[in-house]
Amino acid sequence: MTLVKDLFSENKEWNQRLVSEVFPTEVAQQILTISPGEGPDKVQWLFNNSKCYDVASGYRISYLFFHEPIDLCPAYMQQRGIWAQLWNLLTPQKITIFLWKYLHGRIPIMQLIHQRFPNTPATCPLCQEESETITHCLFLCQNAKLTWRKIEMEACVPFSNSTTFFDWWSSTTSLLDKQPNGSSKVLLVAILLWHIWKDRNRRVFEQGAGATPPEEIATSVIRAHQEILVRPLRPSRID
Ligand SMILES: [Zn+2]
Structure with a gap:
């Protein structure tokens, strides 16, 4: 059954038995109140008044599909400030995306x-x-x-095993934001996390690769941080 007319009997009235079989009772009752028309079946777009597809209504539907109403999201996702700050970080986009994945727990780690x-x-x-x-x-x-010891970021919230990464990031960034040069410190932490992750991956995936000495990682982090401060990047946020 693909067309409305498939629900009609030979005398072009609703086939009541079939309608009741195919649809839930309340929907079937509503259908049976409609007088079958004469014209041929046609496809209609239900999301605007003209009943014809247009890009504006198509965009609106796809936007709603991909953006759940905020109050339906898990509590951590409702913290708009955290996400706004993340996408406004002046880090290269790869670091922002890495942090976004980490904050959502979407990193393919062994656990x-x-x-x-x-x-x-x-x-x-x-x-x-x-x-x-x-x-x-x-x-x-x-x-x-x-x-972490080499970078000497005592200003960060100390990490304890009982906190999640999201909670740690949220407490650390709000603490750093209240300090002088807070955004620069948040930037440093973001770069540090990225370099630790990058070094791990290199050792896991490159056969025989040894650990980079922590002081070397710390130097790279500080250099990358300085470069961004000298030549600020545009935030990754796209509205
Ligand atoms: Zn380990």
């Missing part, structure tokens, strides 16, 4: 893979000591821990 495929190990492939969680990668694995 997440293990949750979906229990026969894969959850252990950190570098230290083999703990589960490779988001926070283990960025704070607790040996080289990450030493790199």
Whole structure:
């Protein structure tokens, strides 16, 4: 059955039995109140008054489809300030996107893979000591821990195992924002997290690659930070 007329009987009246079988009761009742018209079937677009497709109404529908009303999103996603600040960071876009993925927990680390495929190990492939969680990668694995020490960002909220990365990022950025040069410090933290992640990946995926000494990572982070401060980038935000 593909056309409305397929629901008609031979005398061009509704086939009541078929309508009741195909639709829920209340919908069937509404259909049966309509007098079948004479003309041929035609396709109509329901989202504007002209009943013909136009780009404006198509855009509106696709926008609504991809942007859930904010109050239906999980609580952490409703914190607009965090996301606005993230997309306004003057970091290269790859760093902003990396942070966005981390804040949403959408990074293919061993612990997440293990949750979906229990026969894969959850252990950190570098230290083999703990589960490779988001926070283990960025704070607790040996080289990450030493790199944080080298950068001396005491101004950040100390990381504890009981916090999620989202909570840590949200507390740290709001704390740093209240300090002199707060946005520059947030920028430094973002670059630091990216370099720790990049170094991990290199060691995981390049066979035989050794750890970059923490002081070397710290130097690269400070250099990248200085470069951005000297030549500010445009924020990634697209309205
Ligand atoms: Zn580790």
